[in-house]
Amino acid sequence: MLEGPNGQGKTNFLEACYLACTLRPLRAQRLAELVNFGADAARVTAQFEMRGGDRAVEIEIAQGRRVARLDGKPLRDPDELFRELAVVAFTPDDLSLVRAGPDLRRRLLDRAVQNRHPAQLSDARDYLRALKSRNELLRQGAPDALREAFDGPLAQVGARIRLRREEILRELSPFAERAFSQVARGEATLALSYQVAGGDLQPIVGESESALSARLAQGLSARLSRDRLRGFTSVGPHADDLSISLGEKPARAFASQGQARAIVLAFKIGEIENLRAQQGRAPLLLLDDVSSELDPERNAFLMRSLAALAGQVLLTTTDADHLVGALRDARGEAGDVRLYQVRAGRIQAG
Ligand SMILES: Nc1ncnc2c1ncn2[C@@H]1O[C@H](COP(=O)(O)OP(=O)(O)OP(=O)(O)O)[C@@H](O)[C@H]1O
Numbered sequence: 630m631l632e633g634p635n636g637q638g639k640t641n642f643l644e645a646c647y648l649a650c651t652l653r654p655l656r657a658q659r660l661a662e663l664v665n666f667g668a669d670a671a672r673v674t675a676q677f678e679m680r681g682g683d684r685a686v687e688i689e690i691a692q693g694r695r696v697a698r699l700d701g702k703p704l705r706d707p708d709e710l711f712r713e714l715a716v717v718a719f720t721p722d723d724l725s726l727v728r729a730g731p732d733l734r735r736r737l738l739d740r741a742v743q744n745r746h747p748a749q750l751s752d753a754r755d756y757l758r759a760l761k762s763r764n765e766l767l768r769q770g771a772p773d774a775l776r777e778a779f780d781g782p783l784a785q786v787g788a789r790i791r792l793r794r795e796e797i798l799r800e801l802s803p804f805a806e807r808a809f810s811q812v813a814r815g816e817a818t819l820a821l822s823y824q825v826a827g828g829d830l831q832p833i834v835g836e837s838e839s840a841l842s843a844r845l846a847q848g849l850s851a852r853l854s855r856d857r858l859r860g861f862t863s864v865g866p867h868a869d870d871l872s873i874s875l876g877e878k879p880a881r882a883f884a885s886q887g888q889a890r891a892i893v894l895a896f897k898i899g900e901i902e903n904l905r906a907q908q909g910r911a912p913l914l915l916l917d918d919v920s921s922e923l924d925p926e927r928n929a930f931l932m933r934s935l936a937a938l939a940g941q942v943l944l945t946t947t948d949a950d951h952l953v954g955a956l957r958d959a960r961g962e963a964g965d966v967r968l969y970q971v972r973a974g975r976i977q978a979g
């Protein structure tokens with residue numbers, strides 16, 4: 630548990646942990662934001678105790694690019710690292726995602742996918758690169774042959790990305806829906822589903838990657854004339870959404886603030902329980918000051934769920950007494966809680 634007043638570096642520390650575990654930033658939009666103001670580069674080093682022994686991870690960010698090393702050697706295949714590592718982060722920003730735009734919900738899904746399928750990271754990068762080029766060509770009114778060079782890769786990688794998202798939703802939904810019914814007793818039931826942009830591209834149970842890829846390619850050409858006018862690609866996983874409903878109603882429009890929080894809490898707990906069920910161990914959990922954003926009852930639920938998981942949890946707070954109390958209530962005693970103080974970017978035990 631990391632305690633410190635506002636602006637001392639608690640979230641920055643979790644940011645570093647998240648980067649070491651996923652190679653992605655936690656709250657920053659771009660890697661460059663992780664570099665100290667006025668500095669050329671940022672470096673994070675981390676030591677992981679893994680089943681196959683200890684591993685040392687080193688990540689350097691310079692000029693917006695990232696170089697990762699595992700045990701001193703350049704990390705070529707991120708799978709080497711991620712196979713052994715799952716991390717779930719929960720931040721106050723997450724609490725707004727139910728009612729926000731679809732990009733935050735896609736990110737929620739993709740982060741959940743990355744824990745199960747590390748290749749999602751490089752696929753997402755390839756996909757975005759192809760998408761940007763295709764959109765650029767659409768805007769320029771470039772010749773068909775140029776644009777078509779990107780349609781194939783977009784449809785192929787897009788199908789992979791989308792099938793993994795659908796799969797993770799199928800896996801974690803039962804856990805999340807059960808957690809929701811426990812947090813929000815007596816309220817409407819939670820339902821999560823994958824929402825596709827484009828009526829002809831709806832999910833088909835058991836569809837293969839190549840079949841979906843062919844449908845996506847068809848979808849791209851069917852919309853070509855309209856997309857040319859608008860200057861962007863209107864179908865594909867970048868345009869899809871996670872649909873969340875309470876009872877029959879879309880949560881995005883109708884969930885109260887409290888219900889929206891309960892939904893996010895349930896999703897995260899569902900994700901953690903699913904990882905434990907699939908991988909036989911709990912993921913590393915990063916909780917950034919979430920307790921202060923939840924009401925006492927939901928906070929108690931969160932603490933009880935965490936206590937039951939028995940994984941490693943790093944949490945930040947401005948008020949450790951309050952949190953230790955909630956943890957003690959959940960565990961019966963404070964257990965092995967270690968407290969660290971964060972002041973002006975330095976971390977000290979105590
Ligand atoms: N790239 C950067 N270079 C230097 N300082 C930065 C950078 N990004 C953020 N900071 C600063 O680091 C400080 C610590 O930020 P951080 O978000 O970690 O605080 P915190 O302890 O989590 O505070 P809070 O309790 O308010 O969430 C802030 O003053 C912030 O402005």
Ligand SMILES: [Mg+2]
Pocket residue numbers: 639640641917918
């Ligand atoms: Mg913070």
